[in-house]
Amino acid sequence: MTTTQERPTADLLSTPETTGARAATVPPNRSRLRAIRRLLPAVPILAALAAWQLLTHHDVVAWLRFDKLPGPAEVGASIQLQLETPVFYRHVLASLGRILTGFALAGVIGVLVGIAIGRSRTTAALVRPLIEVARPVPAIALVPIAILLFPTGEQGIVFITAFAAFFPITVATIHAMKTLPPVWTDAARTLGANRWQVLVHVVFPGAMPSIFSGLSVSMGVAWICVISAEMISGQFGVGYWTWMSYSLLDYAGVVTGMLTIGLLGFTTSWAIERIGRRVNRWLPGEGM
Amino acid sequence: MSTAIATGARVELRDVRIDYADGPAAEIDLVVEPGEVVILLGPSGCGKSTILRALAGLQPVAAGAARVDGEPHDHPDTKCAMVFQEDALLPWRTARRNVEFALAMRGVPRRQRRGIAAGLLDQVGLTGFADHLPRRLSGGMRQRVQLARTLAAEPRVLLMDEPFGALDAQTRLEMQRLLVSVWRRHRTTILFVTHDVDEALLLGDRVVVLTSRPARAARIVDVARPRQAGAQLGPEFAGQRQEILALLGHSPDLPQS
Ligand SMILES: Nc1ncnc2c1ncn2[C@@H]1O[C@H](COP(=O)(O)OP(=O)(O)OP(=O)(O)O)[C@@H](O)[C@H]1O
Ligand SMILES: [Mg+2]
Numbered sequence: 001m002t003t004t005q006e007r008p009t010a011d012l013l014s015t016p017e018t019t020g021a022r023a024a025t026v027p028p029n030r031s032r033l034r035a036i037r038r039l040l041p042a043v044p045i046l047a048a049l050a051a052w053q054l055l056t057h058h059d060v061v062a063w064l065r066f067d068k069l070p071g072p073a074e075v076g077a078s079i080q081l082q083l084e085t086p087v088f089y090r091h092v093l094a095s096l097g098r099i100l101t102g103f104a105l106a107g108v109i110g111v112l113v114g115i116a117i118g119r120s121r122t123t124a125a126l127v128r129p130l131i132e133v134a135r136p137v138p139a140i141a142l143v144p145i146a147i148l149l150f151p152t153g154e155q156g157i158v159f160i161t162a163f164a165a166f167f168p169i170t171v172a173t174i175h176a177m178k179t180l181p182p183v184w185t186d187a188a189r190t191l192g193a194n195r196w197q198v199l200v201h202v203v204f205p206g207a208m209p210s211i212f213s214g215l216s217v218s219m220g221v222a223w224i225c226v227i228s229a230e231m232i233s234g235q236f237g238v239g240y241w242t243w244m245s246y247s248l249l250d251y252a253g254v255v256t257g258m259l260t261i262g263l264l265g266f267t268t269s270w271a272i273e274r275i276g277r278r279v280n281r282w283l284p285g286e287g288m
Numbered sequence: 289m290s291t292a293i294a295t296g297a298r299v300e301l302r303d304v305r306i307d308y309a310d311g312p313a314a315e316i317d318l319v320v321e322p323g324e325v326v327i328l329l330g331p332s333g334c335g336k337s338t339i340l341r342a343l344a345g346l347q348p349v350a351a352g353a354a355r356v357d358g359e360p361h362d363h364p365d366t367k368c369a370m371v372f373q374e375d376a377l378l379p380w381r382t383a384r385r386n387v388e389f390a391l392a393m394r395g396v397p398r399r400q401r402r403g404i405a406a407g408l409l410d411q412v413g414l415t416g417f418a419d420h421l422p423r424r425l426s427g428g429m430r431q432r433v434q435l436a437r438t439l440a441a442e443p444r445v446l447l448m449d450e451p452f453g454a455l456d457a458q459t460r461l462e463m464q465r466l467l468v469s470v471w472r473r474h475r476t477t478i479l480f481v482t483h484d485v486d487e488a489l490l491l492g493d494r495v496v497v498l499t500s501r502p503a504r505a506a507r508i509v510d511v512a513r514p515r516q517a518g519a520q521l522g523p524e525f526a527g528q529r530q531e532i533l534a535l536l537g538h539s540p541d542l543p544q545s
Binding site for chain 2: 181183184186187188189190191192193197201202205206208280282283284
């Protein structure tokens with residue numbers, strides 16, 4: 001919409017007084033408490049790192065065997081090495097490209113299918129059974145089919161990713177269609193909006209909160225699929241690279257791969273979250 | 289307001305019956321002359337909103353026909369715009385953008401929308417709130433934005449479903465005054481639902497007192513001196529007030545709800 005630029009100004013205008021008022025009422029020890037609370041999340045992470053260091057350094061074998069696992073220092077060295085290796089970035093980019101393509105495909109198709117099912121009983125009757133049958137199939141079980149079906153492995157991986165990401169988005173969109181207050185649509189129609197305008201100006205923006213919760217679920221699922229598919233059939237990508245490291249007994253590399261995947265997953269989810277917050281800033285719980 | 293004159297249309301509800309799954313909700317036969325203000329007054333749940341929805345084309349009729357200027361009106365369009373009882377603003381649009389939405393649907397060029405919307409928001413007393421999202425407005429303010437948005441559609445028939453129910457006495461009075469002045473300018477036909485007998489007698493040419501569900505016209509009261517300031521104090525007013533309260537099942541000497 002065209003006014004997205006105007007909204008922040010409205011918010012900016014009113015923030016100084018509200019934050020000013022709040023700052024004045026907060027006593028100093030309350031702000032120290034808040035600083036401590038902000039540091040709190042670091043505690044378990046540091047504890048985990050320390051445990052990891054201790055267990056690997058002393059090669060603890062007590063049912064679980066830590067003697068072959070790399071320690072933090074080795075992993076650090078491995079990370080540093082990979083950061084200086086151009087081909088590692090190509091692996092990362094390959095995975096990112098696949099996930100974004102698959103995710104975008106799933107997003108567009110999922111939202112369209114979800115709206116169609118949610119708003120037309122005929123479409124629901126025709127499409128829903130197919131979806132219900134396909135939904136329980138774990139996307140990763142499609143790897144052999146995808147290899148047979150698609151000319152290149154690349155397309156197969158994108159297909160599997162899109163397949164997996166499609167369902168959460170579709171289900172969320174259908175749900176949004178059911179929960180949209182009918183009065184919004186009624187109002188738009190008495191103001192002269194036709195079906196198409198209702199769709200664009202009412203249904204679509206109104207469904208955004210649900211769609212975005214579907215998108216965040218999908219992003220997680222999409223990463224699982226892209227990485228697993230790469231491990232099975234890829235010739236590039238972080239999943240493939242991680243599996244190769246394992247085959248070459250480069251265990252520090254495996255952990256580097258894991259951490260890279262974690263970071264990529266975190267970053268993409270964070271991006272979805274941020275975009276979602278921006279798009280849905282009108283929700284009662286958002287902002288001020 | 290730089291809007292063209294859209295005079296009111298004649299509204300006919302000819303032996304209209306509206307059903308829900310669990311039975312009839314309203315049976316009404318009513319003709320409203322162009323530019324007339326007719327009030328629907330009746331107990332909660334009797335079918336007042338249902339009648340307005342049918343007239344707006346949002347609710348199919350089971351029998352009879354709703355006509356606007358002689359033409360069947362069975363699908364929603366700008367001829368009959370509605371101020372809804374519920375919160376009907378699009379929450380992701382600011383007050384101004386909600387009004388602009390109606391202007392856009394009416395085909396007003398983009399350049400002119402902003403000015404017209406600002407003017408309408410001024411009229412309903414929301415100058416300075418144009419860039420607020422609905423969630424930052426009070427219930428009464430949201431209702432006024434709805435009124436501005438509905439006026440922006442320049443309907444020939446204005447359907448108002450308890451539009452001032454959530455307002456405090458002072459604002460309510462201002463809004464009633466505003467509605468009268470808008471009506472004087474445009475002579476829009478108005479169907480207005482309210483629970484408030486005084487509001488009914490202040491705004492309406494006629495007051496249709498409805499029975500409990502299914503809503504039927506128990507009596508149609510002609511208001512002696514519609515929209516006259518101070519008429520409430522006159523003796524006819526007291527008589528009509530008691531008459532309506534009696535029809536609604538209130539004992540006149542008990543305080544009404
Ligand atoms: N969509 C619906 N489906 C089935 N029944 C409905 C529906 N909407 C309303 N009703 C029923 O129809 C009757 C009339 O409802 P309506 O909303 O027209 O009442 P109302 O006169 O506007 O009441 P209020 O003054 O409380 O707003 C009520 O008994 C209500 O339960
Ligand atoms: Mg009602």
